[in-house]
Amino acid sequence: MSESVLEMNGVKKRYPGKGSRGEVHALRGVSLSVGKGEFVALHGPSGCGKSTLLLAAGGLLRPDVGTIAINGQDLYSLNNSNRARFRAANLGFVFQQFHLIPYLDVLGNLMVTEVATGQSANAKKRAEAILEQFGMAARAGHHPSELSVGEQQRLALARAVFANASILFADEPTGNLDRDNATIVLDYMKEFAGNGGVVVMVTHDDRALEHASQKVSLVDGRIKE
Numbered sequence: 001m002s003e004s005v006l007e008m009n010g011v012k013k014r015y016p017g018k019g020s021r022g023e024v025h026a027l028r029g030v031s032l033s034v035g036k037g038e039f040v041a042l043h044g045p046s047g048c049g050k051s052t053l054l055l056a057a058g059g060l061l062r063p064d065v066g067t068i069a070i071n072g073q074d075l076y077s078l079n080n081s082n083r084a085r086f087r088a089a090n091l092g093f094v095f096q097q098f099h100l101i102p103y104l105d106v107l108g109n110l111m112v113t114e115v116a117t118g119q120s121a122n123a124k125k126r127a128e129a130i131l132e133q134f135g136m137a138a139r140a141g142h143h144p145s146e147l148s149v150g151e152q153q154r155l156a157l158a159r160a161v162f163a164n165a166s167i168l169f170a171d172e173p174t175g176n177l178d179r180d181n182a183t184i185v186l187d188y189m190k191e192f193a194g195n196g197g198v199v200v201m202v203t204h205d206d207r208a209l210e211h212a213s214q215k216v217s218l219v220d221g222r223i224k225e
């Protein structure tokens with residue numbers, strides 16, 4: 001088996017109930033191992049826990065029970081600021097809300113982790129080359145609000161490539177895209193995995209499922225074998 005990048009063991013997550021609504025068991029004991037180069041598609045009915053799993057695996061939501069490690073680092077044994085630093089250095093996100101920073105232009109958004117960690121002078125050249133590769137060079141000086149949805153998705157992907165992320169988390173990355181843009185985004189994700197990265201994508205889209213190397217089906221907070 002290829003080198004493991006993501007290891008989830010016995011992960012459980014409950015959300016507290018409100019008023020007459022009882023508590024929700026979103027994850028009921030999930031174990032998952034994802035190796036280098038894999039493109040995992042996570043699918044299942046609405047409410048089965050897909051987004052909860054993605055947030056927990058991405059270091060954004062602490063599980064009640066179980067452990068999650070990326071590249072051997074137990075995410076939730078880190079304190080919040082060290083976990084945020086680990087996220088910035090190792091993880092990429094392509095979420096519906098993109099996590100783009102509205103007051104920075106395209107180049108600024110691409111280089112945001114570089115600015116935070118204050119590194120090399122060659123960074124700008126590299127960032128410009130990546131924008132070129134993602135067909136965004138002409139948009140370098142624009143702000144996220146001036147970009148199309150497809151361009152915003154591409155910028156989120158370009159940022160993960162620029163940051164040398166080892167794992168990319170994507171939540172319905174093709175949800176708002178037309179066929180051509182969906183294909184572009186899926187091809188980039190495939191390439192990211194092909195270059196030794198890992199992609200974990202939540203999707204309802206059959207075309208997106210076809211791009212994945214591994215399909216994981218979640219039902220009522222559990223992985224279906």
Ligand SMILES: Nc1ncnc2c1ncn2[C@@H]1O[C@H](COP(=O)(O)OP(=O)(O)OP(=O)(O)O)[C@@H](O)[C@H]1O
Nearest residue numbers: 015016024025026045046047048049050051052053
């Ligand atoms: N913050 C929250 N507070 C209370 N319950 C929540 C919260 N977030 C999610 N849930 C509940 O937890 C369960 C799992 O939600 P989750 O968003 O992980 O499912 P999903 O599979 O991603 O759904 P969808 O495909 O509809 O986006 C659902 O029953 C949902 O209502």
